[in-house]
Amino acid sequence: YLRGTPQIQIWDPWDLRMKAKENGAVDGASDLTEEQWVAAYENGRNLGSGGLWNNKRWRNSPTVLADKKPGEWNRFLIRMVGDKVTIWLNGKKIVDRVVLENYWDKSGVVPLPRADQIELQHHGSALYFKNLYIRELPY
Numbered sequence: 001y002l003r004g005t006p007q008i009q010i011w012d013p014w015d016l017r018m019k020a021k022e023n024g025a026v027d028g029a030s031d032l033t034e035e036q037w038v039a040a041y042e043n044g045r046n047l048g049s050g051g052l053w054n055n056k057r058w059r060n061s062p063t064v065l066a067d068k069k070p071g072e073w074n075r076f077l078i079r080m081v082g083d084k085v086t087i088w089l090n091g092k093k094i095v096d097r098v099v100l101e102n103y104w105d106k107s108g109v110v111p112l113p114r115a116d117q118i119e120l121q122h123h124g125s126a127l128y129f130k131n132l133y134i135r136e137l138p139y
Contacts, residue, residue, distance in 0.1 A: 002078075002080055002085065002118060003030035005054065005104065005113075005116070006053060006054045006060075006077070006100045006101065007053040007054060007104045008049075008050060008051070008052060008078065008087060009049060009050065009053050009054070010049045010050075010074070010127070011047075011048060011049050011051075011067070015103060017139040032104075033055070047062055047065065048064070048066060048067045048073065048089075048094075049062065049063050049066070049067050049089055050062035050076070050087045050089045051095075052085070052095065052100065054103040055100055055101055056101065056130050057099075057101050058099045059095070059110070060085070060097050060099075062089070062095060063094050063095070063096070064092050064093075065094070066091075068090060068094040073130070074089060075089070075090055075120050080137070081137055083099050083100050084097040084098065084100070085096075085097070085100055118134065125133075127139045133136060
């Protein structure tokens with residue numbers, strides 16, 4: 001979470017492709033069931049990591065699938081100035097100065113807080129973080 005609101009998603013976009021290959025798909029995707037593709041599409045993991053969950057009014061998907069394969073470290077650089085965020089994943093710019101909305105304000109009037117917590121969260125399988133650096137930038 002950035003300032004307690006929209007989340008930067010970290011997905012495993014390889015999982016569905018690997019399962020499809022195990023079932024005999026040549027390209028790692030063609031044998032997925034309709035339900036598997038719909039589930040992947042609805043939560044965004046087919047697009048890769050770096051999407052902005054809960055950012056409904058502005059762009060929320062990464063522009064490029066930049067995730068490394070399982071077992072390799074991904075490197076994020078996240079720069080937030082004011083209410084705009086830019087994200088690089090493994091050296092590729094995947095989100096460029098996207099406005100983050102205040103998810104908790106349903107009226108769309110209250111801006112994103114100028115300061116709030118940064119949170120790391122995970123559901124389910126093992127996930128590791130290393131070398132976290134945080135530097136405050138001018139608003």
